Amino acid sequence: MKTKNTLAIKLVLLSIFASLANCEAQNSTEILHAIPEGYESCCGTQPVTFKSEKTSIYIPNVFTPNGDGINDVFIPSVNSEVLTLVNFTVLTPGKDTVLHHVTFLDVRKLREYAWDGKRRDGTLYSGAFRYGMEVLDQQRKMSIIEGEACAIPCRKEMDVFRTKEGCYYPVQEDKNGDVDKAALNLEKECVQ
Numbered sequence: 001m002k003t004k005n006t007l008a009i010k011l012v013l014l015s016i017f018a019s020l021a022n023c024e025a026q027n028s029t030e031i032l033h034a035i036p037e038g039y040e041s042c043c044g045t046q047p048v049t050f051k052s053e054k055t056s057i058y059i060p061n062v063f064t065p066n067g068d069g070i071n072d073v074f075i076p077s078v079n080s081e082v083l084t085l086v087n088f089t090v091l092t093p094g095k096d097t098v099l100h101h102v103t104f105l106d107v108r109k110l111r112e113y114a115w116d117g118k119r120r121d122g123t124l125y126s127g128a129f130r131y132g133m134e135v136l137d138q139q140r141k142m143s144i145i146e147g148e149a150c151a152i153p154c155r156k157e158m159d160v161f162r163t164k165e166g167c168y169y170p171v172q173e174d175k176n177g178d179v180d181k182a183a184l185n186l187e188k189e190c191v192q
Helices: 002-022 028-032 107-113 156-162
Strands: 049-052 055-058 082-091 098-106 127-137 142-151
Touching: 049 127, 049 142, 055 127, 082 107, 098 107
Parallel strands: none
Antiparallel strands: 049 055, 082 098, 082 127, 127 142
């Protein structure tokens, strides 16, 4: 009888320990990789490429406007089939405030028209935003592209975005106006 009780007690204890091991509060990996509040929609929520016949455009879904020279600006990357971009607009998530707007973009000088992450008053914006633009290609076909992306501030709790699946940065463009998912994002740990 004593053997059955001992076995039953061991099974109960094993069950309790298994439950504790699966508890989110005990899972340190989950805690270390938690997405900061307000940034849950960043990365992987929208496609980052647009293709139409020969036209290819890569649009990053995250950037880090911290002034380190890496992934500091938000701008699409296009292949040689794109003639121009029109009405490149960046808006707050509710589309109630324009953060950046350029009427006409010369595709040969895209970086000159990039959004540096600043609001019109010069303060740095962080979080999710929406964007839209019209694309005119070599065949004179006009397409409208809209999507979502995030400006990630350089703070310790944002380190999760350096390796989060589905995050694609400006430096991950290839030469054909597409995303190179194997390319490194070149983001290093940064803390303000």
